[in-house]
Amino acid sequence: xxxxxxxxxxxxxxxxxxxxxxxxxxxxxxxxxxxxxxxxxxxxxxxxxxxxxxxxxxxxxxxxxxxxxxxxxxxxxxxxxxxxxxxxxxxxxxxxxxxxxxxxxxxxxxxxxxxxxxxxxxxxxxxxxxxxxxxxxxxxxxxxxxxxxxxxxxxxxxxxxxxxxxxxxxxxxxxxxxxxxxxxxxxxxxxxxxxxxxxxxxxxxxxxxxxxxxxxxxxxxxxxxxxxxxxxxxxxxxxxxxxxxxxxxxxxxxxxxxxxx
Numbered sequence: 001x002x003x004x005x006x007x008x009x010x011x012x013x014x015x016x017x018x019x020x021x022x023x024x025x026x027x028x029x030x031x032x033x034x035x036x037x038x039x040x041x042x043x044x045x046x047x048x049x050x051x052x053x054x055x056x057x058x059x060x061x062x063x064x065x066x067x068x069x070x071x072x073x074x075x076x077x078x079x080x081x082x083x084x085x086x087x088x089x090x091x092x093x094x095x096x097x098x099x100x101x102x103x104x105x106x107x108x109x110x111x112x113x114x115x116x117x118x119x120x121x122x123x124x125x126x127x128x129x130x131x132x133x134x135x136x137x138x139x140x141x142x143x144x145x146x147x148x149x150x151x152x153x154x155x156x157x158x159x160x161x162x163x164x165x166x167x168x169x170x171x172x173x174x175x176x177x178x179x180x181x182x183x184x185x186x187x188x189x190x191x192x193x194x195x196x197x198x199x200x201x202x203x204x205x206x207x208x209x210x211x212x213x214x215x216x217x218x219x220x221x222x223x224x225x226x227x228x229x230x231x232x233x234x235x236x237x238x239x240x241x242x243x244x245x246x247x248x249x250x251x252x253x254x255x256x257x258x259x260x261x
Contacts, residue, residue, distance in 0.1 A: 029077040033069030056190035062087040073199040084146040093139040104177035115156025119149040
């Protein structure tokens, strides 16, 4: 007999029952925002105009950085998408890695507070551009969406304590070089900032989780928690004190961050 909490997983199928996308994570505390399932079913990404976003670029190249999912909020364990969208005119491309010396590949660097976790990017397929005597290059044309999944861990937003702050700032550094088949424009670096609201999560009626400002459900999970703890103690006797020590460490860290502000 198997014990434990199953990891979340979702298959998305078309009308014929063919799987078109799948979503799986390595922890029951990590789940995808519902909007991502809708995108997979429709085969397209539609940004919410009311979600946090910032713009850059110039009169020829439009650059938009936006959060997709959950109206741009950040919740513990819920995966949202940070979308870096280029809208390139006909005849213009940008480079994906790798590139020869002297050329600039498109890179995105994302920085946030402790507990803000960025997952590996989801990049569209590139096309091959052969420059005789130079190299074979990987390029993107038209509308290009570079997707960076992210989520919050307990250091940033925990189910066991109130939110430390109502919002956080995320810094996005975008570097790219736009070119035609004959010449390249000067490389550009765009430094953009998004302010994202933190959101509480839905919690069962378990004493350890109540009273912390989360959305409390009316379903009592105490019995399930007791069974889980009994199994964990039997399998790993030192697991409970380690868990309690880690929880205390997180509480102290949250208090220090609050005092530093």
